Amino acid sequence: xxxxxxLGEMLRERGVSRRAFxxxxxxxxxxxxxxxxxxxxxxxxxxxxxxxxxxWLSFQECTGCTESLARSFSPSLxxxxxxLISLDYHHTLQAVSGEAAEQARRQAMRDHKGxxxxxxxxxxxxxxxxVYSAIAGQSNVAMLAETVEHAAAVIAVGTCAAFGGLPEADxxxxxAVPVSKLVMGKPLINIPGCPPMPQAMAGTLVHxxxxxxxxxxxxxLRPLAFFxxxxxxxxxxxxxxxxxxxxKSFDDAGARKGWCLYELGCKGPVTYNACASLxxxxxxxxxxxxxHGCIGCSEPRxxxxxxxxxxxxxxxxxxxxxxxIAAAGGAALGVAAAALARGRLAAAASKExx
Amino acid sequence: MELxxxxxxxxxxxxxLVFVLGVTWRLVGVLLLPRLRDRSAPREGAPxxxxxxxxxxxxxxxxxxxxxxxTLFSTINxxxxxxxxxxxxxxxxxxxxxxxxxxxxxxxxxxxxxxxGVGVITLAALVAALVRRLTHPVLRLLSGPSDxxxxxxxxxxxxxxxxxxxQIGARYETLLAAHILSIAAFLxxxxxxxxxxxxxxxxxxxxTGMRFSHxxxxx
Numbered sequence: 001x002x003x004x005x006x007l008g009e010m011l012r013e014r015g016v017s018r019r020a021f022x023x024x025x026x027x028x029x030x031x032x033x034x035x036x037x038x039x040x041x042x043x044x045x046x047x048x049x050x051x052x053x054x055x056w057l058s059f060q061e062c063t064g065c066t067e068s069l070a071r072s073f074s075p076s077l078x079x080x081x082x083x084l085i086s087l088d089y090h091h092t093l094q095a096v097s098g099e100a101a102e103q104a105r106r107q108a109m110r111d112h113k114g115x116x117x118x119x120x121x122x123x124x125x126x127x128x129x130x131v132y133s134a135i136a137g138q139s140n141v142a143m144l145a146e147t148v149e150h151a152a153a154v155i156a157v158g159t160c161a162a163f164g165g166l167p168e169a170d171x172x173x174x175x176a177v178p179v180s181k182l183v184m185g186k187p188l189i190n191i192p193g194c195p196p197m198p199q200a201m202a203g204t205l206v207h208x209x210x211x212x213x214x215x216x217x218x219x220x221l222r223p224l225a226f227f228x229x230x231x232x233x234x235x236x237x238x239x240x241x242x243x244x245x246x247x248k249s250f251d252d253a254g255a256r257k258g259w260c261l262y263e264l265g266c267k268g269p270v271t272y273n274a275c276a277s278l279x280x281x282x283x284x285x286x287x288x289x290x291x292h293g294c295i296g297c298s299e300p301r302x303x304x305x306x307x308x309x310x311x312x313x314x315x316x317x318x319x320x321x322x323x324x325i326a327a328a329g330g331a332a333l334g335v336a337a338a339a340l341a342r343g344r345l346a347a348a349a350s351k352e353x354x
Numbered sequence: 355m356e357l358x359x360x361x362x363x364x365x366x367x368x369x370x371l372v373f374v375l376g377v378t379w380r381l382v383g384v385l386l387l388p389r390l391r392d393r394s395a396p397r398e399g400a401p402x403x404x405x406x407x408x409x410x411x412x413x414x415x416x417x418x419x420x421x422x423x424x425t426l427f428s429t430i431n432x433x434x435x436x437x438x439x440x441x442x443x444x445x446x447x448x449x450x451x452x453x454x455x456x457x458x459x460x461x462x463x464x465x466x467x468x469x470x471g472v473g474v475i476t477l478a479a480l481v482a483a484l485v486r487r488l489t490h491p492v493l494r495l496l497s498g499p500s501d502x503x504x505x506x507x508x509x510x511x512x513x514x515x516x517x518x519x520x521q522i523g524a525r526y527e528t529l530l531a532a533h534i535l536s537i538a539a540f541l542x543x544x545x546x547x548x549x550x551x552x553x554x555x556x557x558x559x560x561x562t563g564m565r566f567s568h569x570x571x572x573x
Contacts, residue, residue, distance in 0.1 A: 230526060244447050244463040263451050270358065270527040305359060312530075313448040314455035316359070317367035323456075326374035333375070334382025342388050 007084055008047025014083070021047070025210075031203040031278070032215060032225040045210040046084065052209050053112040054119060055105055055147055056090040059140040060133055060167040060176055061122025065158035066092050068195035069202065081202040084209060088116070091135075102136045109150060117208065118151040120144065120179045123160040123167045127175025144182055153187040153208060154179060157201055162190035162222075163300040170304050180221065189214050190221040192273075194297035199278050200226040220300070222272065231268035231294045234276035237261065255291060265309035266293030273298040358527045361534035369538035376545025381553060396568050403564045410563020411556055428486065431479050438476030442512065445469050466519065473516050480509045504547045510536035 011021055025043035034042070058066070069081070070093065087093060088108035094101055108116055122140075125132035130139030138146075148154055156179040159165040167176035180188060191200050204223050207215045215223045232238060240246070240260040247254035247261055260266070268276070271294050275286040287294060293309075296302040306316030401409070417425045443449055447463035454460040484505055487493050514536045518529035543549065 232526075241447075242466045244465045246447055246463070263447065270530070300356075301359070306362065311448075311451040311455065313452045313534075315362050315366040315370075315452075317363045319367055319370050319456060322367050322371050323374050326371045327378050330375040330378025331382050333379040334384075335386060337379070337383035338386030341383075342386075345388055 004050060006047060007049050007051060010051070011083060016083070025206075028203055028206040031199050032207055032223070033228075034225075042206070042210040046206070049084075049209050051084065051086040052205075053108050053116040054085045054087050054205075055108055055116055055151075056087060056093075056119045056121070057140075057143060057147060058091045059120065059122035059124050059144070059161070060174065061158060061160050063092055063121075064195040065121040065161075065201075066090070068193075069157075069198045081205055085117075085205065099136070105147070109147065113150045115152050116150075117153050117155065117205075118148050119155045119157055120161045121156075121158045123164050123176035123178060124182055125167070125174035125176050126182075127173070132174040141182065144179070148183050148186055151186060153189070153214065154183050155189045155191060155201075155204065156180065157191045157196050159192040159194045159196075159297055159299075159302065162192035162220075165194065166303055168301075187214050188221055189217065189223065191226075192220075192222065192298040194302075196298070197226065197274055197278060197280070200274065218272070222298075226274045226278075227272040227298065229272065229274075229277075231271045231273055231276045231288070232266075234274075235268055235288055236276070237288060250291065261288060261291075261293040263311050264293050265307065265311050267296030267299070267302070267308075267312060268294040269312060271296040271299055358531040358534075361531040361538070365535055365538045369541040373541035373544055377550070377553060380545055380550060384554070384557065392565065392568055394569055397570055400568050403568065406567025407560035407563040409567065411559045413563075414559050428483075431482050431486070435476050435479035435483065438472050438479060439508075439512070441472045442469055442476060442515070445472070470516065470519050473512055473519075477509065477512050477516065480505070480512065484509075500547050503543060504549050507536070507540045507543050508549070511540055 008021070012018075022039075022043050025046060026039040029036075029039035029042050032038075056066075086108075089101065089105040091101075094104065096104060124130070124140045124144055126141055130141035133140045135143060156162040160167055160176075161179050164172075164176055164178045167174055168178070178190075180190065189204055191204055193200070200223065203225065204215060207223075215225055218224050218227055220227075232241070235241075237258060237260045240258070241262055245254065245257075245259045246263040247259045248263060249255065250264065255261075262269075266288065268288065275294070276288065279286045279289070295308045296305070299305075306314075310316065400406070417429055422429075441464070444453075444461075445464035446466065446469045450460060450463050487497055487501070487505070511533060514529060514533040517523050518526060518533045521529065523529065524532075540549070544552075
């Protein structure tokens with residue numbers, strides 16, 4: 001098996017039947033909501049493509065994104081992505097370590113200049129010259145700049161890489177920023193989520209490999225195929241929302257009956273992701289099905305938006321403090337206005353008496 | 355989503371500040387004004403002043419039969435959109451959650467589809483009220499920019515609320531932000547225009563009732 005071998009040939013040698021390969025292409029095409037004819041095009045393009053060199057950079061992250069893809073539901077179709085790519089650098093999955101690992105990254109950058117894909121998980125700390133996170137003596141900022149310089153495309157996986165995530169949460173001591181703040185002039189795709197759905201990561205990569213261009217993206221650079229609809233749009237509990245049946249606490253009768261979790265802070269109506277339709281662990285379940293509201297993890301600043309359990313229509317400010325202060329101020333103004341009127345009236349009366 | 359954060363946070367805080375300050379200012383200012391003493395002898399069988407006031411508040415909820423013909427449309431249309439607004443504001447689950455967060459009060463909600471239907475009827479009645487204002491020669495003459503602003507700021511929350519529920523025209527978070535911002539604008543204008551009648555109508559009717567029930571002869 002060599003990287004110059006077409007993928008179709010290589011997979012045949014590894015015992016992957018044509019039928020299984022076509023099934024994979026159809027699955028990926030349907031995941032991406034592509035028309036049926038695209039599955040054949042995808043299969044054809046993939047069979048002729050060479051193994052794609054991928055450099056995976058892990059910065060301020062928890063490895064959940066890698067876990068999501070690598071341990072999605074074994075054996076899974078999402079996992080097959082590892083047969084289609086040459087993962088030349090990845091802290092968790094590579095065999096080598098230390099200088100040899102860094103050597104492998106630089107070797108891949110030289111060998112596939114202008115053609116390799118960079119995947120980033122984790123946000124990038126910029127405070128103090130990027131001192132808060134370094135790999136092999138190189139700050140994350142410097143490593144990102146060096147690696148993306150000759151990349152064909154950059155994919156930010158996970159909310160930390162896509163939007164800053166937890167490291168960027170207030171007060172953001174490390175000055176964490178998303179990849180989009182540092183990478184300019186390259187095709188960039190965000191696949192947020194904490195962690196992101198394995199289907200979204202695999203589907204986006206397969207689309208890049210098959211068609212040589214990113215899939216259709218939304219304003220936040222997320223693939224529309226996976227982030228085109230809200231969790232609420234596809235939630236099986238939506239019927240309860242429409243009927244006005246809501247759980248008031250996590251252990252009341254409504255919660256046991258599976259009623260809508262909107263009043264318990266579910267962010268499903270403003271969260272774009274495919275959890276409700278594709279589900280997790282091989283289609284077994286997703287957070288709302290397990291009885292917990294959506295926390296909106298695939299949206300920017302989800303950690304700082306007034307609390308995970310704060311219902312969506314409620315304010316996030318200081319109104320409980322504002323109202324008494326405003327009432328006291330208004331009452332004082334009212335008393336002053338009335339006193340002024342009484343004073344004028346009294347003055348007019350005394351003038352009349354004279 | 356940034357717009358929604360602004361709407362839920364600083365915009366709503368500022369609107370609430372202006373609303374509470376303005377309403378308290380006007381109410382306290384009006385209620386502390388010196389009262390004109392009525393030194394005339396009460397008419398025969400005059401009710402206590404408070405009863406006279408309460409009677410007028412209730413009686414004037416419907417026009418006297420002499421005026422029904424002339425005011426039938428505006429009376430019924432006003433009832434439609436006032437009741438509609440009450441059902442929408444106090445019946446929708448999202449609004450109850452908002453009120454509960456603010457005052458700790460809660461009650462069962464109505465089905466979303468039912469509230470949506472009421473919202474559509476309310477919007478139609480508000481449009482009808484505007485059309486009448488624009489086409490009725492006397493009403494048009496009496497109307498100023500402040501009246502049209504009051505109409506606009508009452509209608510916008512209904513319209514944006516319906517659009518947000520039906521998800522028409524933009525993404526849900528944008529529509530929700532527009533809805534919250536329109537409510538913020540409504541709250542800011544409320545104490546300074548005729549929207550204040552929601553609080554003052556009872557006092558003005560009551561004052562008239564007190565005076566009328568005290569003087570003259572019983573009709």
